[in-house]
Amino acid sequence: MIEAEGLTKFYGPIAAIKDVTFQVEKGEIVGFLGPNGAGKSTTIRILTCYMPPTAGTARVDGLDCMERSLEIRKKIGYLPENVPLYRDSTVRRFLRFAASAKGIPGGKVEKEVRRVMGMCGLEKEANRIISHLSKGYRQRVGIAQALVSDPPVLVLDEPTIGLDPTQIVEIRRLVQELGHNRTILLSSHILPEVAQICGRVLIISKGEIVATDSPKNLTSQLQKTARIMLEVSAPSPEIVAGLEKIRGVQRVEAATEGTGKFTIEADPTTDVRPEIARMVVERGAGLLELRAVQLSLEEIFMQLVTREEVAEKAPSLEGSSQVEVAE
Amino acid sequence: MKGFWPVYKKELYATFASPIFYAVAFIFLVVTGIFFYLILDYFNHLSFELAQNPMFARQVNVMEIALRSFFLNLSFILLFLAPLITMRLYAEERKSGTLELLFTYPITDSATVAGKFAASATAFLLLLVGTMPGLIAFALIASPAWKPIVSGYLGTFLIGCSFISLGLFTSSLTQNQIISAFAAFGMLLILWFIGETATLLGPTLGKLAEYLSVTRHFDAFAKGVLDSRDLIYYCLFVILFLFLTHRQMNSYRWRG
Numbered sequence: 095m096i097e098a099e100g101l102t103k104f105y106g107p108i109a110a111i112k113d114v115t116f117q118v119e120k121g122e123i124v125g126f127l128g129p130n131g132a133g134k135s136t137t138i139r140i141l142t143c144y145m146p147p148t149a150g151t152a153r154v155d156g157l158d159c160m161e162r163s164l165e166i167r168k169k170i171g172y173l174p175e176n177v178p179l180y181r182d183s184t185v186r187r188f189l190r191f192a193a194s195a196k197g198i199p200g201g202k203v204e205k206e207v208r209r210v211m212g213m214c215g216l217e218k219e220a221n222r223i224i225s226h227l228s229k230g231y232r233q234r235v236g237i238a239q240a241l242v243s244d245p246p247v248l249v250l251d252e253p254t255i256g257l258d259p260t261q262i263v264e265i266r267r268l269v270q271e272l273g274h275n276r277t278i279l280l281s282s283h284i285l286p287e288v289a290q291i292c293g294r295v296l297i298i299s300k301g302e303i304v305a306t307d308s309p310k311n312l313t314s315q316l317q318k319t320a321r322i323m324l325e326v327s328a329p330s331p332e333i334v335a336g337l338e339k340i341r342g343v344q345r346v347e348a349a350t351e352g353t354g355k356f357t358i359e360a361d362p363t364t365d366v367r368p369e370i371a372r373m374v375v376e377r378g379a380g381l382l383e384l385r386a387v388q389l390s391l392e393e394i395f396m397q398l399v400t401r402e403e404v405a406e407k408a409p410s411l412e413g414s415s416q417v418e419v420a421e
Numbered sequence: 422m423k424g425f426w427p428v429y430k431k432e433l434y435a436t437f438a439s440p441i442f443y444a445v446a447f448i449f450l451v452v453t454g455i456f457f458y459l460i461l462d463y464f465n466h467l468s469f470e471l472a473q474n475p476m477f478a479r480q481v482n483v484m485e486i487a488l489r490s491f492f493l494n495l496s497f498i499l500l501f502l503a504p505l506i507t508m509r510l511y512a513e514e515r516k517s518g519t520l521e522l523l524f525t526y527p528i529t530d531s532a533t534v535a536g537k538f539a540a541s542a543t544a545f546l547l548l549l550v551g552t553m554p555g556l557i558a559f560a561l562i563a564s565p566a567w568k569p570i571v572s573g574y575l576g577t578f579l580i581g582c583s584f585i586s587l588g589l590f591t592s593s594l595t596q597n598q599i600i601s602a603f604a605a606f607g608m609l610l611i612l613w614f615i616g617e618t619a620t621l622l623g624p625t626l627g628k629l630a631e632y633l634s635v636t637r638h639f640d641a642f643a644k645g646v647l648d649s650r651d652l653i654y655y656c657l658f659v660i661l662f663l664f665l666t667h668r669q670m671n672s673y674r675w676r677g
Contacts, residue, residue, distance in 0.1 A: 146675060178519045
């Protein structure tokens with residue numbers, strides 16, 4: 095449904111994105127993940143025909159964004175970053191404008207506006223001025239304008255930014271509902287959100303796609319060691335020594351001193367948990383908790399995003415330390 | 422021109438919803454009212470003096486003098502007020518980010534430019550209608566000379582549209598409404614006074630300066646003369662600045 099091929103965009107001499115290639119299939123909910131300034135919004139703006147790319151092609155439903163811009167714009171419902179709205183207008187008037195601008199014939203505008211207000215829970219706020227609404231409601235108005243004319247593709251740029259937890263849950267639920275019969279590309283820098291809603295994740299860093307996969311696969315791929323949480327009732331040096339002796343255990347670390355909680359890193363090919371349990375019980379301590387910990391999406395994200403930075407920064411750090419020595 | 426009507430309606434609503442328009446309308450109507458009164462007063466004096474000197478009276482058309490100065494004053498006030506009507510058109514959308522909505526809705530850029538221009542021109546037309554009652558009363562009491570009144574209003578409308586198109590263009594250049602208004606105001610002043618420099622510039626350049634001047638083309642309208650050259654001048658003026666605005670929007674898209 096959405097295809098990006100070698101997308102590159104320069105702002106003056108600075109490349110915001112370099113050779114970005116990905117695809118979103120029909121009916122997928124794809125999360126577009128990256129730190130601030132990684133090029134998420136730039137990519138999205140190209141796909142929504144807001145701006146042309148410096149190089150590469152973007153296609154939506156097989157149509158080229160440069161050549162068939164108006165047709166594509168009809169198929170996409172877009173919620174821009176920071177939710178720009180005509181704040182002096184009432185909710186109804188603004189949505190009526192959105193509907194007629196999207197080509198809904200005059201007689202059907204009111205019906206369409208009522209439909210999207212119903213979907214986003216805005217009926218009671220219909221005649222309020224947008225600038226008087228709370229941020230959560232403004233966000234809903236933003237989503238409502240994207241839903242006008244029922245486009246098959248939704249592109250949401252940071253739909254939950256700046257909302258409180260209840261509002262985030264509401265918006266998330268709404269997006270999930272919308273995803274039943276639509277293709278959704280959703281950008282975010284909040285990882286749990288993406289992990290919950292999206293079937294697939296694209297991770298972008300410094301203008302380049304560094305990984306695309308389902309959150310689950312990303313986790314298992316990047317997990318080099320199995321991590322195990324252990325809690326015992328009576329921690330003793332013997333237990334630590336015993337743990338270290340178990341075959342496959344690579345490292346034992348006390349989570350907090352004296353509480354009996356340990357984080358154990360082990361070889362992922364063998365399951366060391368039965369061994370650990372037996373050993374703890376043999377030493378006469380109570381086994382309170384023993385579980386395998388999955389690498390969280392945050393950690394994967396940090397690994398992917400910081401990998402390059404570490405490589406880049408290392409030499410410069412050495413350089414600076416040398417300067418200090420010279421002084 | 423897909424999307425002209427939605428944009429037109431939205432802009433018209435935004436114009437009437439903003440306090441700026443009412444401030445502009447108030448000042449415009451008060452100032453034109455004062456000018457109108459002063460001109461009427463002058464017209465009275467002149468008529469009395471001419472009545473005592475019939476020889477001279479035959480050579481002077483008092484009505485024409487009064488109407489000409491009225492319309493010239495009207496357009497001079499517009500020089501200050503038109504940029505205030507147009508300053509928000511694009512600058513506000515750029516600042517608040519709503520331009521991104523306009524750019525991603527299935528409407529063409531030319532429809533947006535035309536819709537915004539037409540909405541401002543409509544608001545301006547309403548202002549002009551507001552100045553009519555006094556003039557109509559005057560024309561009914563004095564010997565009614567409808568032709569210069571109609572052509573004077575046509576000329577004022579055209580000159581106002583030119584100012585609006587230029588204001589629309591400067592509004593597309595910046596996200597700051599005040600800068601937009603000042604840029605328009607400065608450019609209009611130059612175009613207003615460029616005709617006066619004709620004598621300094623020599624015959625060739627002077628002629629060019631006169632052609633470019635917005636006021637030189639206005640004189641004929643105020644006299645009640647319709648000249649196709651003047652009509653074409655104002656139409657080209659409007660088209661040029663609408664075109665420049667369209668190009669500017671295109672360039673804005675590329676720069677992002």
